[in-house]
Amino acid sequence: MKFSNFFAPTLKEKPKDAFLKSHEYLIRGGFIQQIGSGIYNFLPLGVRVLEKIKAIIQEEMNKTGALEVSLGFVTAASLWQKSGRYERYGKELLRFKDRKENEFVLGPTYEEVITELIKSYIKSYKQLPLHLYQINLKFRDEIRPRFGVIRGREFLMKDGYSFHGSKEDLKREFNVMEETYTRIFTRLGLEFRVVEADSGAIGGSGSKEFMVLAQSGEDTICVCNKCQYAANLEAARRIKKTAKTPPPQADFAKFHTPNTTTIESLAEFFKVDSFWTIKAVVKKALFEKGESALVFFFIRGCETLNVTKALNAIAGANDIIEASEEEIRSVGLCPGYIGAYALRNITQSPYIYFDKELEDCKHLIMGANEEDYHFVGVDLSLCEGIEFRDLIEVKAGDLCPKCGEDKQGELYLTQGIEVGHIFQLGDKYSSAFEAFFLDESGRSKPFLMGCYGIGVSRLLGAIIEQHYDERGMQWNKAIAPFTLDIIVSNIKDTQQMEYARNLYRALQERGIECILDDREERYGAKIADFELIGIPYALIVGKGLNEGNIEFIQRKNLLKEKLDSRDCVVEKILERIGS
Amino acid sequence: MKFSNFFAPTLKEKPKDAFLKSHEYLIRGGFIQQIGSGIYNFLPLGVRVLEKIKAIIQEEMNKTGALEVSLGFVTAASLWQKSGRYERYGKELLRFKDRKENEFVLGPTYEEVITELIKSYIKSYKQLPLHLYQINLKFRDEIRPRFGVIRGREFLMKDGYSFHGSKEDLKREFNVMEETYTRIFTRLGLEFRVVEADSGAIGGSGSKEFMVLAQSGEDTICVCNKCQYAANLEAARRIKKTAKTPPPQADFAKFHTPNTTTIESLAEFFKVDSFWTIKAVVKKALFEKGESALVFFFIRGCETLNVTKALNAIAGANDIIEASEEEIRSVGLCPGYIGAYALRNITQSPYIYFDKELEDCKHLIMGANEEDYHFVGVDLSLCEGIEFRDLIEVKAGDLCPKCGEDKQGELYLTQGIEVGHIFQLGDKYSSAFEAFFLDESGRSKPFLMGCYGIGVSRLLGAIIEQHYDERGMQWNKAIAPFTLDIIVSNIKDTQQMEYARNLYRALQERGIECILDDREERYGAKIADFELIGIPYALIVGKGLNEGNIEFIQRKNLLKEKLDSRDCVVEKILERIGS
Structure with a gap:
C-alpha cells in the first residue's frame, strides 16, 4: 500500500x-471517527486491525469445532418477552417498532435467539454437543458511553453459545473455552488475568472473566502476588481472617454503651x-412485582459488605438499595444498636444473614x-438457624485462597478492562x-448451555x-495494520524513491505488509505519523542513502x-521483523 | 469437517x-432460518458461502485501490434531515429513538454518513480520488419482504462511495467499477447483464445495474439478441421506429370523428x-410542498408511456399518479379527443411533452x-416550442440502439434479479x-461522488x-460451502470408514475443503443431503470398496x-475437481 493512496x-x-x-x-491516528454518542465509524486502519483480530478469533474458535453463524440483528421483542428479559x-435494551407496529429490539446479546434456533432443529442427544458463534454488531443503549470503543453503544462482539446433554460436557466445553480465550488473548499480545466472576444473578454454576490489566480499567480485580489466582471483587475469596489481638474476655451480658453508633466508637x-x-448493615431488597423487604447483614466491624455478594444471598431478589433511617426506625429498630437477637420477632423479616467467617465465633x-x-x-x-453467607469484600493484604496457606500469597487490588466472559448458563434459557x-x-431434558463472549471492537x-x-x-505484529513503514525522506530525490520502491516490492513479495510513505509531507510529519499510528517497524530511506545507509526503527x-x-537488506529486515 | 460434528x-x-x-x-438445506418477516439467521452453511462471496468482493475491490471501512449502523437522524431524505x-427507512429521545435510523444506505465523513477529513484535490467501501448489514423496512434473502428487510450489502475532483475522474472510476463488478459476478459463476438504468430521479449522469438473468426475477429488462446491450425498461432505448404502412395523405383539417375515444377506434x-x-396521456405530477399539476404526454398511438421516463421529463416532480376524468374535464378538456393545439391556453399547464420519435413527423x-x-x-x-423527450416503453422486436443498424440486433424482454448498481451521483450529496x-x-468545489452497491446476502x-x-x-466451486462430500455408505464397516478417513485427510492436506459424511444415517438420506445442499462433488465409499471401486459424482x-x-485416487480426484 502506498501512503499517498491510503486514507489515514x-x-x-x-x-x-x-x-x-x-x-x-x-x-488522532485515523482508526476511528466518532459519529454519535458511543457510535463510531471504523476507518481503513481500524478495519485492518479489526479484521486481524477477527481472523485470530475465528481461527482459534474453529479449531475447537465451534461453527460460525450470523444471527439477525433486529430481533422480535416476543423472544425477549418469553425469557422475561x-x-x-x-x-x-433499545426497543422500537417497525412500520407495521411490530415490536423489535436491537440485539445486545443472543441467548434468546439461539435457544429458539436450537429448539427448532435439535431433538436428540446424538446431535450434541453443539457450539455456534458469531462475530457481529451488537447494540447496548448505555446511559453514559465513554472511553471510545471501550464502552460504546454499538460494538462488535464475538458471542458463542454451546449446548450440552450433561453438566460434565458443559464443564468440558467451558474449560476448552478458557484455554481458547487464553490462546486468543495471548496471541493478541495482552497481559491479562482469568478472573473468577460472580455468577449469582444469572444463576449459572461458573463464570470467568478475562481482564486486561490496565490502570485505566473500570473494573477492580483482586490478584494474588504469588500465583495465578484472580477474581472480581464480587467473587473474590480469601483465607479466613484470624485475630491479631486477643479476644475481649466477657460473659454474655447486655452493656450500657452510650454514643457508640459507629464501629469506631464502639471499639x-x-x-x-x-x-x-x-x-449490622441494613438494606432494602427489591423483588418481582414491585415487592420489597428490609434485609440484614451481619459482618465483622472491620469488614465491608460487598453488595453483589449480599444480593446473591437473597433468593429471588432483583436488586438491593439503601434503606433509609426512617424505614429502619419504622420497624422498631434503632440504627447504631442493631443486633441479631430477637430481630426476626421485631421486624418479621426472614432476610437475616451472617458472614461465613463468623461461623462458630465467640467473644463478640x-x-x-x-x-x-x-x-x-x-x-x-x-445460636441456631443462622444463615451464613460469603458477604464481605476482600481487601489488599488478605491471604490468597489458592496459595495463601502454603506460600503466603497475598492479594492486591488492581484495575482491569473486561475483554472476555465465559459462562456456564445451565438450563436458565432452555427451560424458559x-x-x-x-x-x-x-x-x-432441557439443554445445558454455556455462553462465551469477546468484546472485539473493545x-x-x-x-x-x-x-x-x-x-x-x-x-504488535500479529494485529498491526501494517508491519513495516518505509519512509522516503524526500520523494523528489529519485534515487531515494527508486530504492524505496524496489525494497517495498521485494518485501511485499516476501509477505511483509508494507506501507510506502511516498506522501508530499515533511520528514518530521511522516515520522510523527509512524509513531502515532504505531506500525511496529519503520525503515528510513533518506540522505544517508548516498553513503549507503538506511535506518531501521x-x-x-x-x-x-x-x-x-547495499548488503542483503531484505534478509536483514526479515531477520529483525522475525518473519 | 466431519458431518457428525457439523450443523446442517x-x-x-x-x-x-x-x-x-x-x-x-x-x-431446506439448512443455510438460513427465517426468524421474522424479512429477517434471517445465517446458519453455518450460509455463513461459509457468504464468507466466500465477501472474500471475492474484498479481493477485487482492494485490487482497485478502494479501502474498506465500517460505518456505524445506527445513524443519527440529523444527517438524513440534512439531505432531505x-x-x-x-x-x-426505519426510524426510532434512543433512551434519551434522540432520533436515529437504521442505515439502509450511507451517502449521508460518508459525505459527512469525507467533509471532515478531505480538504484538497491532492487527497483525491478516494474510494471507501464496506460490507455491512443494512435495514430496509420493506412493506412486503419476500423471496427469502432476495428481498429481505435486514441484509448484507457491499456499498462503496468514491470522491473525485473532476467528472472525467468520476467517469474513470465508474468504468473501473463496471469492470470490477463484471469480474466479481463472473467469478461467482453468474450469467448476468450490465444494464443501462434510469438515473433521472437521483440526478446523476450515469447508472448501470447488474442483472442476473432468471425467470423468477422481479425486474423486466430489455436485452439485445445480437450484442451485449441491455437496459431496464425505464432506461431502454431503440432505433427510431419507422413506418410499416404508407402515411395517410391529407391536408391539415379538423375532421368529425364520432365515437373515436380510443386509438383502436380512431385507427x-x-x-x-x-x-x-x-x-394523449394525461397524468398528475406531485411536487414538493403538496403542489400538483396536470401533465400531458403525446406519443404515437401504437406506443406505451413509460412512467419513469415520463416522471424524469418533468423538472422537480417527485411522483406522477393517474389523473381522474373529472380532473381532466375540469380544465376544459374532453377525454378521447385531447390534442396539443391550444392546450397551453386551455389548461394553463406548462407541462406538455412529445415523445422524441415524433420530432419533425408529418401526416399525423x-x-x-x-x-x-x-x-x-x-x-x-x-410547430414551435415543442418539448421532445424519451417517453415510450421499448417493446420486444424493436431494434437495438447499439447494433440495430449494422447487425439488425433485436431487443427482447426478460427477467432479472438486480445484484449490483453503480452510479455517478455527481454533487447531489456534497452540495447538500x-x-x-x-x-x-x-x-x-463540491466533491463529485460515485456510489456502488452489491447485494451480498441477496x-x-x-x-x-x-x-x-x-x-x-x-x-460452483468458488463459493460452495464445501468442495467435496465424502459419503461413507455404512459407517459400521470399519474398512469403509478407515478408507474414507484416510482419503479425507489426504485431500484436506491438498487444500480441498471436504466434508466427511460419517453420520449414522441411511445412505439414501446422505445422498439426498448432498444433492439438496449442492456440494459440487461427492465421493461414495460403499460396498464396491471390496472390489476396489469407489464412485465419483x-x-x-x-x-x-x-x-x-487402489490407484492414485487423490490425484484422480484433484484432476476432476480441477484443483
Whole structure:
C-alpha cells in the first residue's frame, strides 16, 4: 500500500472528551471517527486491525469445532418477552417498532435467539454437543458511553453459545473455552488475568472473566502476588481472617454503651480491635412485582459488605438499595444498636444473614436492639438457624485462597478492562423456552448451555491501553495494520524513491505488509505519523542513502539501527521483523 | 469437517411461503432460518458461502485501490434531515429513538454518513480520488419482504462511495467499477447483464445495474439478441421506429370523428395504422410542498408511456399518479379527443411533452380538444416550442440502439434479479452537505461522488435461481460451502470408514475443503443431503470398496464415474475437481 493512496487521516489535536490514551490515539491516528454518542465509524486502519483480530478469533474458535453463524440483528421483542428479559433488561435494551407496529429490539446479546434456533432443529442427544458463534454488531443503549470503543453503544462482539446433554460436557466445553480465550488473548499480545466472576444473578454454576490489566480499567480485580489466582471483587475469596489481638474476655451480658453508633466508637469504648465487633448493615431488597423487604447483614466491624455478594444471598431478589433511617426506625429498630437477637420477632423479616467467617465465633460484641446498649460475650456457636453467607469484600493484604496457606500469597487490588466472559448458563434459557432434547434413555431434558463472549471492537482500545507511549500507539505484529513503514525522506530525490520502491516490492513479495510513505509531507510529519499510528517497524530511506545507509526503527522502544543499504537488506529486515 | 460434528439441519418439507426455489432450498438445506418477516439467521452453511462471496468482493475491490471501512449502523437522524431524505425516503427507512429521545435510523444506505465523513477529513484535490467501501448489514423496512434473502428487510450489502475532483475522474472510476463488478459476478459463476438504468430521479449522469438473468426475477429488462446491450425498461432505448404502412395523405383539417375515444377506434375510423395517430396521456405530477399539476404526454398511438421516463421529463416532480376524468374535464378538456393545439391556453399547464420519435413527423392524426373531432394532416415540424423527450416503453422486436443498424440486433424482454448498481451521483450529496475541497487553482468545489452497491446476502438467492435442479442447489466451486462430500455408505464397516478417513485427510492436506459424511444415517438420506445442499462433488465409499471401486459424482449433471480405489485416487480426484 502506498501512503499517498491510503486514507489515514491523522489529527494533531486531542479530542475534547478523550480521557483515555487509547481513545485519543485511535481518533488522532485515523482508526476511528466518532459519529454519535458511543457510535463510531471504523476507518481503513481500524478495519485492518479489526479484521486481524477477527481472523485470530475465528481461527482459534474453529479449531475447537465451534461453527460460525450470523444471527439477525433486529430481533422480535416476543423472544425477549418469553425469557422475561424484555422487561428486566432495563433501558440498555433499545426497543422500537417497525412500520407495521411490530415490536423489535436491537440485539445486545443472543441467548434468546439461539435457544429458539436450537429448539427448532435439535431433538436428540446424538446431535450434541453443539457450539455456534458469531462475530457481529451488537447494540447496548448505555446511559453514559465513554472511553471510545471501550464502552460504546454499538460494538462488535464475538458471542458463542454451546449446548450440552450433561453438566460434565458443559464443564468440558467451558474449560476448552478458557484455554481458547487464553490462546486468543495471548496471541493478541495482552497481559491479562482469568478472573473468577460472580455468577449469582444469572444463576449459572461458573463464570470467568478475562481482564486486561490496565490502570485505566473500570473494573477492580483482586490478584494474588504469588500465583495465578484472580477474581472480581464480587467473587473474590480469601483465607479466613484470624485475630491479631486477643479476644475481649466477657460473659454474655447486655452493656450500657452510650454514643457508640459507629464501629469506631464502639471499639474505642471497649478498647478492642473492631475485629471483635459485629456490624449490622441494613438494606432494602427489591423483588418481582414491585415487592420489597428490609434485609440484614451481619459482618465483622472491620469488614465491608460487598453488595453483589449480599444480593446473591437473597433468593429471588432483583436488586438491593439503601434503606433509609426512617424505614429502619419504622420497624422498631434503632440504627447504631442493631443486633441479631430477637430481630426476626421485631421486624418479621426472614432476610437475616451472617458472614461465613463468623461461623462458630465467640467473644463478640453486637447491638442489643435497644438504644445505647450492646451485648458482649456473644457466642454464635450457641445460636441456631443462622444463615451464613460469603458477604464481605476482600481487601489488599488478605491471604490468597489458592496459595495463601502454603506460600503466603497475598492479594492486591488492581484495575482491569473486561475483554472476555465465559459462562456456564445451565438450563436458565432452555427451560424458559421449553427447549428440550431426548437423552440416551428417551427422557426429555432441557439443554445445558454455556455462553462465551469477546468484546472485539473493545479490544482495539484495551490493547492500546497496554501498549502506548507519549508519542502514540504500539501495535504488535500479529494485529498491526501494517508491519513495516518505509519512509522516503524526500520523494523528489529519485534515487531515494527508486530504492524505496524496489525494497517495498521485494518485501511485499516476501509477505511483509508494507506501507510506502511516498506522501508530499515533511520528514518530521511522516515520522510523527509512524509513531502515532504505531506500525511496529519503520525503515528510513533518506540522505544517508548516498553513503549507503538506511535506518531501521523499532516502534516499541524507538531503537534505531543503521543498515548498509547495499548488503542483503531484505534478509536483514526479515531477520529483525522475525518473519 | 466431519458431518457428525457439523450443523446442517436439512428439512424435507417446503416452507409454506417459499415461492422461489432458492428460498425453499436455502431453508431446506439448512443455510438460513427465517426468524421474522424479512429477517434471517445465517446458519453455518450460509455463513461459509457468504464468507466466500465477501472474500471475492474484498479481493477485487482492494485490487482497485478502494479501502474498506465500517460505518456505524445506527445513524443519527440529523444527517438524513440534512439531505432531505429523512422525510422523502418513506417508510422503508426505519426510524426510532434512543433512551434519551434522540432520533436515529437504521442505515439502509450511507451517502449521508460518508459525505459527512469525507467533509471532515478531505480538504484538497491532492487527497483525491478516494474510494471507501464496506460490507455491512443494512435495514430496509420493506412493506412486503419476500423471496427469502432476495428481498429481505435486514441484509448484507457491499456499498462503496468514491470522491473525485473532476467528472472525467468520476467517469474513470465508474468504468473501473463496471469492470470490477463484471469480474466479481463472473467469478461467482453468474450469467448476468450490465444494464443501462434510469438515473433521472437521483440526478446523476450515469447508472448501470447488474442483472442476473432468471425467470423468477422481479425486474423486466430489455436485452439485445445480437450484442451485449441491455437496459431496464425505464432506461431502454431503440432505433427510431419507422413506418410499416404508407402515411395517410391529407391536408391539415379538423375532421368529425364520432365515437373515436380510443386509438383502436380512431385507427379503424381512418383505416390507418395506429403508428400515424397521436395518443394523449394525461397524468398528475406531485411536487414538493403538496403542489400538483396536470401533465400531458403525446406519443404515437401504437406506443406505451413509460412512467419513469415520463416522471424524469418533468423538472422537480417527485411522483406522477393517474389523473381522474373529472380532473381532466375540469380544465376544459374532453377525454378521447385531447390534442396539443391550444392546450397551453386551455389548461394553463406548462407541462406538455412529445415523445422524441415524433420530432419533425408529418401526416399525423391528433385530438382537436373538441368532442368528436380530430385534426388530420398534423405536421409537427411546423410547430414551435415543442418539448421532445424519451417517453415510450421499448417493446420486444424493436431494434437495438447499439447494433440495430449494422447487425439488425433485436431487443427482447426478460427477467432479472438486480445484484449490483453503480452510479455517478455527481454533487447531489456534497452540495447538500456543503462538502467542498480546494482545486488546483485554490477554488472551492463540491466533491463529485460515485456510489456502488452489491447485494451480498441477496446473491445467495440469485446464484441459486440460476443453479438448481429438482433435487436441490448446485454451487460452483468458488463459493460452495464445501468442495467435496465424502459419503461413507455404512459407517459400521470399519474398512469403509478407515478408507474414507484416510482419503479425507489426504485431500484436506491438498487444500480441498471436504466434508466427511460419517453420520449414522441411511445412505439414501446422505445422498439426498448432498444433492439438496449442492456440494459440487461427492465421493461414495460403499460396498464396491471390496472390489476396489469407489464412485465419483458431479452434482451439476449428476454424472457418476467409477474410480479404482487402489490407484492414485487423490490425484484422480484433484484432476476432476480441477484443483
